[in-house]
Amino acid sequence: MFADDEPSLQELMKLELPRLGHRVTVCPDGLTAIAALDKNTYDCIIVDLDMPGRDGIGVISHCKDVSPETEAVVLTGKSSMETAIAALRHGAFDYLTKPCKLVEIQALLKRVTEKRQLTQKCRALQHRVQSLEGTPRLIGNTPAMQKVRLLIEKVAPSNSTVLILGETGTGKELVARALHEQSTRASNPFVAINCGALPETLIESELFGHRKGAFTGADDHRVGLFEVANGGTIFLDEIGELPKSMQAKLLRVLESGEIRRVGENKTTQVDVRVICATHRDLQAMVAEEEFREDLMYRINPFEIYLPSLRERIQDVPNLARHLLARHRGKPQGDESLIAPDAIDVLLSHVWPGNVRELANVIEHATILCDSGPIRAEHLPQQLSSRQLQGAAKLRRGAISLRDLEMEAIQESLERNDGNKPKAAEELGISLKTLYNKLNQVSNLEQSA
């Protein structure tokens, strides 16, 4: 929509805007513009500030009330710069100074279109992520998970840095999202980055951005993820994998709140809450000089330990139903979705890959069973055969040394509510050895 009381401009826009590929409603005054806004929805309105009936600011305010997504642009003479600034404060996208050239209007409409396309792409992506990931609901009613939920509730509203500990696939990213969503930053970005997935040479520019020409291949300026997350939360997954050189740089950012793009001298202030996660034992890494002690203390003022799935095996049925409903695009999983024989198999597995492994098993089952309840025969064969092997072993009375060791570890973990340091002490081994043994089993299970 174009609103201006100058007849010559009205004629020009009626003629030229369609030639540039736009459909336009031309209004001679503010009241006509408001009536048009009540009847139609526009991608963009261009309004003169001084118009009879209702001035441009009044039209923009009305537009923002009835159609908040419509972009508003003001036309102003040089003398009314202050009013143009006021219009920007009322939510205008931009302003044009009269006499404006057609090319300027064309460039501006192009920017409005690009912004609209980006917003739509972003919405489509959010929708896709949500349908893949489901709404970030933490399933689990075991005491261990209730404790996790309570900790999230307590620490989320603060600005505190949080360190989430737990084996791979236990839901560390889900907890980080929950912390963000229950914080005052929820309407700002949540940016997740896996520190182990990026080569050492790229990680600095990925986190802090770079200046054009800062290194070979830096063909353009690039904003880093800390800036993208400004006002929101950054989730540094697998923080234990961060190279030592980057650990020092990250510590500086956490202490000063300032980032420096690669190749730039000046620093930029950012307001980002940092949440980190690792499946590694940072204390042991510090002892072996693989991780900076000062950084460890900077990121762990508050720790949330996520128990492995075998430590909260009673959560498996609910989790399995939830993951199945998510996979089938249903809002909720009910009891009848998984038959009792399948539940028995799921309960007898050790789950070295935790909830992620369970999600894969459920995906496998849905491929074999498109509708109706999942039964034991739909589960991957190695799960059922492992259950049978277990039963056979009991009958035979023979058991391997590794299995015996694992049973002892599991029993000790159960006795100690999943507390690994306590279990290690009880078993008379170091914490590191305990982790190594759990990881060995996990690797064996995954390659089985």
Ligand SMILES: Nc1ncnc2c1ncn2[C@@H]1O[C@H](COP(=O)(O)OP(=O)(O)OP(=O)(O)O)[C@@H](O)[C@H]1O
């Ligand atoms: N308590 C839970 N309730 C519902 N879904 C869960 C839960 N825990 C994990 N999941 C699901 O399991 C999958 C793995 O979770 P996530 O990626 O958060 O694990 P992670 O611990 O961050 O793994 P990694 O250490 O490998 O990065 C995701 O699809 C997640 O939605």
